[in-house]
Amino acid sequence: MKKLLIYLLIVSSLLTTGCFFKQQSYKDTRFLMDTIISISTTGKDQASLKSITDEAFIAFNDVADETDRYTSHNPNDLYALNQHNGQGAFAVGDHLYKLIKMGKEEPYSAIEISLGPVIDLWRAHGENKTVPTDEEIKTALAKCGRDKFTLDKTNHTVSLASGSSLDLGAIAKGYAVDYAASVISKNKDVTSALINAGGNIKVIGTKEDGSPWRIGIQDPRNAQKVLGVLALQNGQAIATSGDYQRYYEVNGVRYCHIIDPATGAPARNAISATAVSTSALTADFFSTLLFILPHDEAIAVVEKTPQLEAIIVNPEGEIYVSPGLQKIFTKEN
């Protein structure tokens, strides 16, 4: 009997030491970049988790400010650059330069960062619930194109043609998520983290019990349901573009916020496109691309691009799940 009690004592003291190894978790949610950003972290102590999360949000904010098209934040941001159109070379911040360079060299023509004028046109009509005429679209489109902006590597400047305007909506959020994630990864006190930036998610580290991260993909036609759940591993990023995120309707026709550069009008080849890759920037980029491209072309892109997996829902509601995801995607009935 005494031995048993001693045994119990040993065990309970082991359990209490386990208390010190217990994972703490911290979650913070803020409104940034016109969406909700939520960062959840686990680690050894709350205080350091909070300070790391704050740092990550600051990093996020830096990118958000630099790439915000609608408000002025600092003298070298996107707002200032767009104001400077037709006036020659303009010095831009680092993040901005990298993103614009990517937009310039991008092989896929469906991703076009100079669509500012067309986006503005649709926004203005969205306010009044009207639809632009073909003439208006044509005029706006004429102000867009890869030739409307040039970069100067030596001076770190960008020149915009008169009347043109850049919009980084397709890639800025993914870039910001990667940047915030790098801030978090550098810190040894964080065991795992999940950054959820309205449509862009990146996971860092593994969960407490070693199980993969379970990410639900919203049903494009029912905000309270999910299409299914993806089991993601450490270091993966996922992004979704959908016609339900920002839209307005006129006479029963939906006009979403993602513009197809080829037509100057909202893309209609899909209702939801989710891309899974290793960086949030790549995932963000491909989710937009796969949303815009015709269904067959989109599938072809997925199958020929390494480290890219996707789930695409076409307007008929049919769901395509790329081969690499079939084992880790659980459909919801």
Add this chain to the structure above:
Amino acid sequence: MRKNDYLLLLFLLFITGMGYLLHGQRPATTEKILVVQHGQAIIQKINLQNVTTASEIKIPTAHGQVVVNVDNNGAYVVSSPCRDKLCIGQGKITKPGQTIVCLPEEVLLTLITPGKEGTIDAIIR
């Protein structure tokens, strides 16, 4: 000694039975708390179990007020000064983990359970 074994078995079966009976008596789901967030501040936490009749909460925002209907089961947005009314279109949330958001007004409504969250870690919207 075999007799004791049977007694133990009966005892365990009894406990399991009681467990199922008690479980069945609980209301539809576990305790739910509605978290109302405006901007960066959490302005209210409402335990739905304490809500006996449906009532409305009015959240003052930049362009007016967002009115939310809260009852014993969940919540939904009744009216909002935002342009697109996407928040109203999101319908009613009733399960822990579900959210409704109005971006222009910076309002976030979340249902949570104290303790274990749902099996999904995050939802990508």
Add this chain to the structure above:
Amino acid sequence: MLSYDKLTTKELTQLGVLLAAAIALRLIENLFPYLLPIPGARLGLANILTIIVLLLYGTDKAGLFLSARILLVGLLSTGLFTPGFLIGLGGAALSFVFMSLAIERKYFSPIGVGLLGAFMHNCGQIIAAMYLMNSLAVFSYLPVLIAIGIPTGLFTGILANMLVKRIKNIGNL
């Protein structure tokens, strides 16, 4: 602190084999997908070996046996001091205490011991989980665990019963 008689070589070898079997069983159990949202919730089949060792060698040596198994499984798979490890530890410890009491005082046959072991194992796991996760919500899984524990407990008890008789016979050859 824990006194024990010297082990003969035969006994040592036998214990070694049994230990390997216990570890293997535990590791195989780990292959099953997560039964519940509780890290470390396992069927508890390795209890078969614990009961056998309790019956053949008594509480002291069985205590060492169990500690060795837990340590090795921790090193090989769940990791030491992870939540999964600690929850498994809670379950194993509680069930061991009650099983050894039951055997020493001869309250139950091995079958009953198996049942008791499974039951206390589940209770131990839930208690450890509640402690580690700071949540009472885990308690709601207890009826389910106990329900699963009844057939598992019977199974471990019956198997332990059979095997003990066989092993005793081997020794007498």
